[in-house]
Amino acid sequence: MDALWPGSIGELRLADFRNYTSLRLPVTSRFVVLAGDNGAGKTNLLEAISLLNPGRGMRRATYGDMARVGGQLGFSVRAAIHRQDDAPADVLTLVRADAGEGRQRQVRIDDVTARSADDLLALCRLIWLSPAMDGLFGGPAGDRRRFLDRLVLTLHPEHGRRALDYEKAMRGRNRLLADGRMDDAWLTGIELQLAELGLAIALARAQTVHGLAMAIRSGPTVDGTFPQAGLDLASGYEGLDLSRPGVDVEDEIAARLRAGRGQDRAAGRTLEGPHRADLIVTHLMKAMPAALASTGEQKALLIGLILAHAALTRQVSGLPPILLLDEIAAHLDPSRRAALFDILDALGVQSFMTGTDRALFAALEGRAQILTASQGMLT
Template sequence: MYLEHLSLTDFRSYAQVDLTLGPGVTVLVGSNGLGKTNLVESIGYLSTLSSHRVSSDGPLLRFGTEQALIRAQLVRGGQKVMVEVEVNATRANRARINRANPVRARDVLGLCRTVLFAPEDLALVKGDPGNRRRFLDDLLVVLLPRHAGTRSDYDRVLKQRNALLKSARSQHFSRTGVSETHLATLDVWDMHLAVVAANLLAARLDLLNRLRPHMAEAYAQLTDGSKLLRAIYRSSLDGPASQVQSGMYDAEFPDTLGEPASGAASDGQDLPDLSLCTVEELTEKYRVELVQSRTRELERGMSLVGPHRDELDLLLGQAPARGYASHGESWSIALALRLASFHVLDEDRHVAGNQPILILDDVFAELDAQRRRKLALMVASAEQVLVTAAVGEDIPEELSGSTVQVIPGGVIPDE
């Protein structure tokens, strides 16, 4: 698959811009601040309906406007498809496929598959657990678009349950205590949470099993291969001890738990292999854990069990990557995660010519010459590679291709 034409209206810094592309490598070159990242951000948005730079859609709209439009002409297996997404400030986003009647925005998921690597991806290694959970969930949505509904259902149930726990907590500290009505309602939401949590956890674990071999291989190819990159999934079903060990956090309480006192992370051999469980078995495990955690949850007024509390531990050799990996190692780990994503999507394609678009946003400036060349050799065979750079000299000669000059408010393709 490749992107043939991109048109943006009132997206970020662009009032209007049109960009014609082709298969192979295209390098977008321009000084910092001219909008190179805005272009590739819009392409990534078509893939996940979210930005890799901001958590909400508001900043995607050009200042002072109420709507942005992303229009893309894709070539998938020899067939062309037009995808349009309206990003709206005050109402739900909408989409169109081949200029048909408007549909829900999430109905276009799966049509434009991209893998985007950007400087923000260092947070996958150095940041809090939420970054790694989002990495898995965003890839799930691209791989299996139905999981957009799984995520939405989980977020909705979690929000409702947290509101109930917060209300019950206020009664818990009053003279009346928690009412029977609250407890009965909590039983209902416990079951809802157990079901959607089990579906989300099962999907994450299956995805991680697909990613692991590609992660290890990509990291070895980017480096001298002396250290093995591994990933251990730590679930809230593993109990409070593993939550403390992996440094889990939640939005209300800062991530201050840190690494184990010994400075070494567990290799996961002490944890049960939840990927062997069926969804029904995971549902029952969540139900039991929720019952056992109820007192603690009522005391804190929030849900302490569920995929929103989980962690993906990245281990480099025997040490946790977070806090122990060097800057260069952290970059290589983040690249390995994205390259693994590319290979998982490529293996999954059911239509010839539906390989994901690979986007490298301002990557090469941060890499030494050896890593630049290794990365270039690893990605050059992709059907379409889009690269941004402030100066063309940062791009290895192995990624020679067409060049587009990015100027204030627009683009100029090189002749």
């Protein structure tokens, strides 16, 4: 059995989640492999683990969709998460069956209700990769923003709350403009809030992209096993120098928002800000946009990004992240699969991986807890 370390899961329990009526899984290894047919519940288990961090999980599903069909309309995910010098934290995240349409997720840590789901980031950090992300580089900018924000959140726990507050303030400004309520004092107050939050969001993203670029150049994929990605950030503030003193930058953002009220009202939305940002990725060796690379190359680039980010997260937060890798081995040749497992081993992270064929994980025999998923059960 592997030694368990801070930030790792020692036990997982599910109740009425997706196709799991009830599940208790003692976790005994840093590698956990779930093998089985499509629809057996492998990805469902990864999704349950993803709820041990803030947000809507790796599928961004509604809570109603997560509740088991034929169950009690609610669900729970419970985990024992190891801490540095104390007993494991008992973490419970649940949606109550009697909450009706206004379902909200509740989080309890050691039987104490958490102030918010952000408190989970003090215990563990999660990074995931799923087949739905395979078209990330060529897809909409919004998908890349969400991907980047998940990476930022593992390094800057306050980022999620700032993003929510920014979206709320922006919606309020958009409504005022749409209704023709051009109250200068009211709009100015909202625009000052948008400037402060928007700059903080843009700076956190820029710091993450810079740190990730450094990790790519010196991190676990430097040997070329996975192609290296070049990264750049379009902040959403065209031509704005974010390196100047923060007060000066906030004042300029607020002034630009004030000057753009007419255009924003005509467009029906705010035309400038971090909600318009984009992560620009290139294939460094071939010096071309990642979107133009082959499907296999894009997958390899994405894996390389995730591995570099795992190394960066451990370095910055002190917590080895938990990786959720859905169908990770399907499009990798045997040598690259073996190299991936060795890199994960060297990183010292806990990894939950899925695949339809157990043989894809032959290089992990003797190092992994390998389970077969079938009809909401693990054997």
